[in-house]
Amino acid sequence: MDKVKVLEKYLPADAAPLIGRWIDYFKCEFKISRNRNSKFGDYRPPHLEKGHRISVNFDLNPYAFLVTTVHEFAHLHTWNQHKHKAKPHGTEWKDNFKKMMQPFFEKDIFPMDVKRAIVSYLNNPAASSCSDLDLYRALRKYDAPKESVHTVEKLPPKALFKLKDGRVFRKDEKLRKRYKCIEVSSKRVYLFSPVAEVEHLEEKN
Ligand SMILES: [Zn+2]
Incomplete structure (x- = not known):
């Protein structure tokens, strides 16, 4: 072609x-x-x-x-x-x-x-x-919308999210340029770029 x-x-x-x-x-x-x-x-x-x-x-x-x-x-x-x-x-x-x-x-x-x-x-x-x-x-902004894929900065405070490898984290406070997030299983702290793509997990109360 x-x-x-x-x-x-x-x-x-x-x-x-x-x-x-x-x-x-x-x-x-x-x-x-x-x-x-x-x-x-x-x-x-x-x-x-x-x-x-x-x-x-x-x-x-x-x-x-x-x-x-x-x-x-x-x-x-x-x-x-x-x-x-x-x-x-x-x-x-x-x-x-x-x-x-x-x-x-x-x-x-x-x-x-x-x-x-x-x-x-x-x-x-x-x-x-x-x-x-x-x-x-x-x-x-010009990407086709992807279902449930969000960037860390767009998630609500304390939101749960999942990475492609299956690990689950909870969003925490912003530290200068990055977000502190806690891995749920290990309780360890990780820093995420605000534009890291993650899957938002909705929590049912
Ligand atoms: Zn280059």
Whole structure:
């Protein structure tokens, strides 16, 4: 199937042709990954007989997929320019990310709130991939709603929740950036990111 047609299933349709051209221009092996990674995407520089490789998770919403794709292409471009001399999310990468985001801003692809979050992310010198919570939250709003899956910060106080591995916790107070949660079986304290995805367990009284 035509590359752009495939990309249109994952990206905002207006963004697909340019990403298709980047794949050709940069001679990049672009993979839509079905692995459930904690990372949204991945870039690997040329190694032995392999060229540039980018993979992006299939289950991202179209805006998150596009931001991740541009993020990874900015790594590729930075690699071409500087090889090992540039830090992964240093100023060189950041400048490229900004530049490579421009055509999508010009096409008005993003909803206002996402655009605002990307712009403030681009202007924050400390920001790196997924560690920017505001950008992550703005992008997450466009995910299809998943039943009973919530982020820790959205749970009511003292809520019970379950992780994918089956362990059950109770939400407790917020400590600076993270939530203290108590594992029910062991009574041990764990710290959770506010955006950790968990299954909310409703308690019947
Ligand atoms: Zn990165």
